Amino acid sequence: MVSPVLIIAIGLGTAFALGLLGSSRKTLQFGATLTALAAMSAISVIWLVALVTGAAQTAEIHTAGAVPPFAINLRVGIAEAALLATVTLTGLFAALSLRAQLLKLGRGGMAVLLVLIMAISGLVMTRDLFNVFVFIELIAIATAGLVLLSEDPRAVCAGFKFLVVGQIIAILLLVGIIFTYHANGSLNIDDIAATPVGVQGAALAMFLLLIALVIELKTFPANGWALDIYTSAHPGFSAVFSAATGSAALFIVDKVVAPAGAEWLPLLTGIGVLSFVASNVVALRQDNDRRLLGYSSVGQLGLVLAVIGQRDVLGEAYLYVAGGLILSHAVAKAGLFWMSAMVRGRNLDDWAAIRARAPMVLAFATFIAMLVGLPPFPGFYAKWDLAQALVAAGRLPVLALILLGVLIEAAYLFRWFGFAIKREAPEKGLSANMVDCGITFAAVIAGWALGWIWGAIPGQHNVLATLPMLAVLAFFALEPLPAKIKNVAAIGALLGWFTLVFGDYDPMRLIFAVVMIPGGAVILLASFTETGRRIGFYPSAMAMYAGLALLLEATTFFEFFAAWEIMTIGSYFLILRGKMSEPHALSYMLFSLGGAFALLAGFALASGGIQPFALNQLGTVGAELAPWVFVLLSIGFMTKTAAMGLHIWLPGAHAEAETDVSPMVSGILLKAGLFGLFLMLMELGRQSLWGVDLTVVLAWIGAISAFLGAVLSIFQEDAKRLLAYSSISQMGYALFGIALMNHLGWLLAMMFVINHYVYKSMLFLAVGGVYKRTHTKLMYQMGGLITLMPFTFVSVLVGIIAMSGVPPLSGFGGRWIFYNAIMDAGLRLPLILIFMAGPVGFLYLFRLIHTIFLGQLKDPHRQLKEAPVWLLVPQMIFVAFLIGFAVLPGMALQKVDGYIGSIFGDQPLVWSGRAIASEFGYWNPVAIMVVIAVIFVSVFLILIAKNHDAQKVKQFNIVFSAERPYRPETTHFAWNFFAPYRKALGFLEAPVVTSFWGGVTDGLNGTAEFTRRFYNGNGQSYAAHVLLFVVAVYLIAMGGVA
Amino acid sequence: MSQIALTCGFILILAGLYGALTNRDILRMIVAFTVANTGVNIVLVAVGYLPGRTAPILDSAVPVAEAAQRIIDPVPQALVLTAIVIGLGITALMLAYAYRLFRLRHSLDISNFTELKW
Amino acid sequence: MTFEWIQVPYALATLFIILNYGLLMTAVVRKLAARVGGRPGIPVWQNYIDLVKNFALRSKINHGVMYYLGPVFRLSGGIGLILFVPTIYGSSWAQNFSFAGDLVLALYFIFFGTLGMALGAGESGHPHSAIGVSRGLAQVTTAELPMALAVYSLAIQYQTLSITEIVAAQQGGLFNWTLFTNPLAVVAAMFAFVGTMMRSPFDVVLAPQEIPIGPPTEYHSAYLALMQTNRAIFPIAKTIIYMNLFFGGAANWAEFAIKVFLLYMIPAVIGVVHPRFRVEQSIRFFLKWGLPVGILAILTV
Amino acid sequence: MSTLMQGLGLVIALATIGAATLAILTRSTVTAVLAAGLVSLLASVLFVVLAAPDVAMTEAAIGSGLTTFLFFFVMGRIRRESEK
């Protein structure tokens, strides 16, 4: 093992020696630079590996042959080694990224880069306060030098602002250091920490020291200078500035906190959280990509600073959490800056250029997921552990603010991703070359590898090391294959997984599993219509299914949450594929993440920091916390089921998705929320808060959703939106059923799980087929398609009969159970809404079938063909199932009924033969079917007997008001179909919820716009901000310490 | 003695900062920073000063055995030496920047260099 | 209760009685209304004549499958409704096929014919049919609401969803009728009854076109005959439900005939003396008057 | 340490502050640069009083010497630039 000092020696030595190579041999100089950086990287990586595997112990390196505190010493432990590896590798890649500039400038530039990397490494290793100062100054000077590499003349201004602030930092730092030395008689960090301090003024000295280091982190609001650098510097350098310098600066704060003492931690937390939230808010209004990344960097550093401030409660998890966040940040930010080097335009929507290259999209998605902290990346694990620790320590406000910040960060990052995927690609395009792509992909690989490592650490559940996730990865590899082959593989994978696991599930899980896994496979049949390669579809879809599969497998909170997030990510990418879905996918993502954070908080509250916490221990939560856990989890789950108030993401997301995606996200994905609610209520049962029974609240929300969803649905002109609102209504029913908290209520909800999957999938596929042929989703532009698309018509017909609950199809079973269920329940008022929702639902369903298939056929549609056969196949399977399920509901429900009975300890339904009886009524599906069929057939036969020779006439052959209509359009009564209804009840359509969320968004954006005016571009103002920050924190801190 | 030097150093720092924050001329800002840096150096040295002792050089006047009782703290001096040199480096760099900025806009007024903002 | 083959002829007999009763009674009601208006009115056998005439008509056209099936759905709905509800309490042969399902089945099966008819009319391509359906559906959502609440109130009151058991609970005297034991529910239900019998003031649904529900411009011949048949039995079937739920049911055919006639007369009389509401007016009416009563009914039971 | 030294220190400190004030407040940049050099020079005297000869040497050579020349060089460049 070579000594880590060599990192410094090699860096410096090479920098000095470059002058010997002669100014004309630039390539040689560049080669030497690369070699030196590679050697430095190699040393750090070797140490990292050795330390992690236990082959080496933390190294204490003494210089000058004396022991500390009398000589400067260095240390390399695991944290240091990891940071060193990050720093040196970033440096190596940065040299590659900057190669053109470096070769142009020659020796000087290369030397500066080498010294910068050397200095950052030194900063990471050193244990001496004044040495810290020297390295910081070296970094500052080198930064000021490298900023000049940019071709942007504004970089000069940025560099100068940076130097001005650097001077102020230096002054504060020196004064702080010398007084700390005076108080402690030592400059060695460990020595200071070990010695108790009694001297007056030591706290103030420590304050100056800390605040100077904190300003190095570019905390809000003392960070205008740094943002200018991010905006104008060469991105190859910005990557170093953000990833390497930022991480090292954090590490220094962390080092100094030990001698400073725990009383400074709250201050750091406060600064960090403020910086995190405020930077992210300001970033909302940013449209320059690099400045946006700058704000994001500042925010991320603030987040880690807050984590440093929480080290007292994190205990052993501290390194894991902080490290996860830092490394995620470093890798992702470096990667994004490198990508920014390839994108020619500077506006966010110029990133649409990357769309042409699928690997770039993958890279972009990876980096964003890392920043937001989504699985399987380290930030996700870190976020989880952080939440657990914070809740265990009762620091809920900190957690709430951090989650808020993450949410805002997700907002602009995913909005940006949406731009990249959906906006028109700019002409300027991309200047991709092998080297830039190579280093970007090195970052991508590093990101996934870190995800694996973070999961593989003992005591953690490795999200990536599960069969479904491996399958997802496999589908990345399959991407070059044609879509049809991948589709076979996907269906095979789903069915294979199902056969593997279904034996272990209890009946209720089994129902969910059938709907989610083989149910997904049935919908995938429709994907056979797609030709080409369909890049991006299968990894996303399989990620969603993997999430669902893991959700069912989950036994602990963590597994459940991880699965939940995976499912969300996958479905987000799926939804984003739709033509017009950009804003809707974003709002889907944000609501989902918001809901997920509610879950995170709820789980953390429930477990009280104990890990792993089994799902079925949820019932053991103490009586004081249980209602709160209930509230948080319900919010999380209801976001997924799109309960009224949290629903505004759904219509757009479901309606704008692709033809075969809509049924997946509607028919299948919504059930995840129900699954969660089932799990929660099974364990928690009824809970009351302030005397209010929370299940009653849920029932009300369910009823309101059922009613308003239906009302909104009837006013839609867009067929898919109509179906989407209908889903809100249907999920409202299910929610109501669950919230009844009795046997039949739950059975009702289970019935909805099955039925809604079947008929909503079927209807979405049918409408999708129509859309494929007519190229419109507006129903009033269709009409009369029954003769052209008979199969589609049949499936819609069966679908709406089933959905409206008209006997004999399976929807009626749901209604019957519903009536029996409410007989037991004490709830009466919300029932009014439910009662009304039923007929209202009939309205929109009729409209759907009428305006599309009946009425007059439009001229442009006369030549249409039936929908593609692969769209029809799953529909026909569903039709067959609906009829079968209508006759024999017992095949699915009887076992579940028994299982629910084992939960509630009762058995209200009696299954005798094929008839079902309850305490109140009875239901014989076979008899119903037979009677209706016999009557129908008899009447039909009579009609045929009389009218078999009826003359077929054109549909258009009609007369009204004694006139022949002129064009079919004029006689298709379809637009604003329920005009009287709108007149009477149109006020229910008022977009109250949308306005509310719109207000929240506008408020945030307004705050962002207002706040960013603060960055007026004047270097002196920035310097004054720094002073203002120092003084403000000083006043606060002294108030706190005194 | 050290109180006097300390106060003097702090006043120089504040004066320097005041100058740097109120003078819009870039060169004057740099001048102000050199004043502030000098102030910092004075503070550093003042902190290492022990009344009634001599410079930390062992010669005939200060034999090794008595050194600990006779000399003042050498550490701050060592630090100041470093700080002075670093200060010069930064000043030189800022001057070079000032020249670049001047070439960019033919102005030395800091408020003319604000196109990067928000 | 299970199925036995003997039930089939029993059911057919019931159906036959109700069909004739319906044909005659609607004619009588029309005649009464005409007399009140000072006109001579139709002969009481007029419905039979129309039925036979339409069945015999030779010229017939077809607009498509759903158009063809619409009347079939319609009539099946009417017949089914009768057959799923026990007609005469205590009679061994007039229980029909009520073993197949309870009150819930009857309530939801009402929509079967409506839906089919609406679809059939829709395929005729006539704009008026669509307008009629739109109005009808819009109105029915609020008109049925008090009924649903009343039924729920009733079900809680009697702790059963079985129509037979509800009727059984009302035996033994006039004051055991739901009308007296739960008057709020009955009032609420009567809102719905009046609202769904397609008479003034709630018959604007029929006004523009008379296709989906009333006699036809497009539907004719055997289509019309089927619909006329349904017109005779469907209101009776509905009235039977109300009779069973709220007015003690019928223990024999005479009681049946009287009660149905009287109930049927309620909307007829109201219709004669009230002008039409527009649809949004009826919606508001039901929400303003029917709904509160219904709510009271479920809260006080 | 005698009162004499104290007095000397005080005088030098006051002079330094005076020079600094001049450097900050004067209108002429040249005066400011020279005043800043003077501050350094006086500071190095103060260092001698504070028993720090090494520092004094450095401050004199670097702070008051080289730095001042750097300023003048840059000012010369700028002047020529603006004359052009």
Add this chain to the structure above:
Amino acid sequence: MIPKVLISVLLLLLGYAFWTLSVGYAPDTELNRTAAYYAANAESEVGAPNIVTGIIVTWRGLDTLGEVTVLFLTSAIIALVLSQSGGPSGVSGADFLPSGELLTTGARMLVPLIVLFGAYVIMNGHLTPGGGFQGGAILASGVLMALLAEPTRRFGHTAILRIESLSGSFYVLIGLAGMAIAGGFLDNGILPLGQFGTMLSAGAIPLISVLIGLKVGAEFSSILQSLHETEDA
């Protein structure tokens, strides 16, 4: 721009913090443990009577290496800054200071003396006040003098560059040698400590001082030259 009043208030508050520091400051009466260690071990460990030099070169050698690097960086960056900007030809110093015959002649005489003095200061750094930095700065003033005297003359850029690179590289190598054969990176014990208080003593300190002096001198010179000269260099 922020109003001056606001700045003043901010600085007053900062001044309050400084005032608190200064009021709370009491000079030590004894050397603290670090300083006491240096005082006690200056002879035995580094062998340099000038403890400050001992600290700078040995105990805090890493700082010094960094400090040298700062100058190195600065000179490199200034060269970059000025080479990028392009500018008028000619020299600048002449505008401010007369470069008359007297100065030229005086400079010719003075420069060798200054260089000599610099060398002395460097070589005696471990014995008397002075050392690599001070000496290097003095060397640079020699160059400065020459520049002022003969504005148009160009000094060997390459030579300065070579000196800078070589001295820097050697410094690092000596540091590594310390790691290889003595107690650690930058240990001066690679050479014998010698007779305390003599010129050739204190291990590698004089050698390092020379390297520092050369390097600092070269760097200062290069900075001065860069700022002084025209860009076409």
